[in-house]
Amino acid sequence: MNCELIFYYSSKTNLCEKTLKKSLAELDLNFLGSKFATAPEKLGENVTKIFEKTNVVFIIGGFTSDKNGIKNVLSKVLATKSPDDLKKLQNPLSSRDGYLVRQGGQLLIALPDEPAEIEAIMSGPLKNYIVRFCEF
Secondary structure, three states, X not given: OXXXXXXXXXXXXXXXXXXXXXXXXXXXOEEEEEEEEOOHHHHHHHHHHHHOOOOEEEEEOOOOOOOOOHHXXXXXXXXXXXXXXXXXEOOXXXXXXXXXXXXXXXXXXXEOOOHHHHHHHHOOHHHHHHHHHHHO
16 A cells, blocks of 8 residues: 655654654555645645545644644544544653544554654554554
8 A cells, every 4th residue: 555744844854754664664555755734724735635646644743732733733624524533642752642543545644753753653553553454
């Protein structure tokens, strides 16, 4: 299965991308490329475009507490449509937990922009979830 990545208000993009690619290789996910977004509207456009060609989107970054933070953006989207599955992804290294949103055959995963935290979250229960998702 293919996936793409969106950096959203993210730092350490090169290191984060390398860490994610390593995890994806273990999961047999094909990484098609990455995009950047610096506003919620652009993030929404990128997610929509990616979901037209693949079923898995990773968002790295945006873990700020302001109105443009990923938590607030996801809350606004989810207020209009209830997902099939919504999970908080526990981060054993900090309080910046990730998020998983599944709607039908589409999966969105939001992760913090710290390589060690990405690795920790990806090696947890998320790994098995992605494997099961890709089997369908």
